[in-house]
């Protein structure tokens with residue numbers, strides 16, 4: 641990209657990279673104005689990729705099944721709870737804010753006709769996790785589906801992080817997943833009951849990412865935890881899969897990862913499908929992976945990101961911004977070159 645900018649001059653290229661510096665200037669020029677509600681920009685090709693959000697599995701797929709979802713009161717967790725509940729599951733949703741959980745449980749059960757149980761839980765605290773699981777077992781029994789979805793995250797240069805900031809994120813994401821999985825897993829094994837576990841990580845669990853270093857480290861740990869148990873606990877009837885979502889516009893994520901709303905356009909420019917993902921798309925994949933249709937799926941890690949990871953990984957992918965005329969010039973230069 642640097643070479644191309646030198647050849648054609650930065651002004652003539654409307655590239656996201658060329659715009660990055662002014663974009664950052666605008667971002668910090670905003671002073672205290674935060675959380676602008678951004679326009680839901682879409683690239684033209686997004687018209688080829690309409691998001692179908694309604695539950696795609698057969699009604700009754702989760703009839704007589706119990707699903708436990710951490711962070712089920714908001715965002716993706718709420719979406720997954722809605723889909724599983726629509727398909728017949730009795731859901732238990734767990735997080736710190738009981739009022740939010742109660743409101744979500746009421747909203748979903750009134751639409752689906754199936755019970756949703758709100759249970760307060762701080763996944764960072766093993767005693768709280770034990771109390772939550774005790775309550776679930778008492779109310780509805782052991783679960784058939786366990787979704788580790790609760791998380792904490794915010795963008796920050798790593799040199800600004802305190803030890804406690806690192807601990808807040810890694811305790812929630814990695815230790816929280818471990819406490820939930822160990823507590824429920826041991827009880828399932830003792831009861832000789834099978835179950836499907838699902839962990840929600842992110843596309844940067846593979847690559848790491850600057851400015852979200854604790855989240856990247858913890859999500860990579862969650863993936864190692866899942867993959868280890870695929871091998872070890874299959875014999876007990878337990879299977880484990882991972883979803884790595886790309887950007888989905890939830891309040892929890894975007895208020896902490898794009899606080900001014902200025903990065904959204906940049907993000908969409910690097911997503912080949914030309915739009916953000918939706919909660920319903922994640923929920924359908926989650927429902928499939930946790931259903932008996934996926935009984936033979938264990939150890940899968942599925943990116944659902946509109947192609948963003950592949951776009952960012954390919955050395956030359958920014959060349960998609962080069963115009964036909966610019967290609968004519970470059971091709972002529974390349975063809976003229978003889979020898980080394």
Ligand SMILES: CCCCCCCCC/C=C/C=C/C(=O)SCCNC(=O)CCNC(=O)[C@H](O)C(C)(C)COP(=O)(O)OP(=O)(O)OC[C@H]1O[C@@H](n2cnc3c(N)ncnc32)[C@H](O)[C@@H]1OP(=O)(O)O
Pocket residue numbers: 791792793794795796800801802803804805806808809842843855885886887888892893894896897898903907
């Ligand atoms: C290029 C733009 C991209 C835009 C989006 C792209 C998305 C694609 C990939 C997305 C991945 C998403 C992953 C996610 O996980 S999103 C989920 C987000 N949801 C949440 O985080 C919900 C829960 N979060 C919280 O409760 C808080 O945010 C929390 C800070 C994680 C925890 O809160 P709490 O327990 O109350 O902790 P605190 O006491 O407030 O803080 C603990 C220590 O952390 C320090 N700290 C807090 N905020 C910041 C900050 N912004 N910068 C630096 N440090 C911070 C705080 O100071 C405490 O440390 P101490 O002062 O030393 O005690």
Ligand SMILES: NC(=O)C1=CN([C@@H]2O[C@H](COP(=O)(O)OP(=O)(O)OC[C@H]3O[C@@H](n4cnc5c(N)ncnc54)[C@H](OP(=O)(O)O)[C@@H]3O)[C@@H](O)[C@H]2O)C=CC1
Pocket residue numbers: 710711712713714715716717734735736737738740761762763764788789790791792793812816840841842843884885886887888889890891892893894
């Ligand atoms: N949205 C996105 O673009 C992406 C999201 N993800 C992942 O998707 C998942 C859901 O994120 P999203 O819906 O966007 O964001 P939300 O902030 O809405 O979801 C996070 C949930 O975790 C719960 N939670 C946080 N800390 C704790 C805790 N200590 N104990 C129990 N529950 C806790 C929160 O509830 P409460 O505050 O009540 O505790 C909240 O419901 C996360 O795993 C996130 O990493 C991954 C990639 C992209």
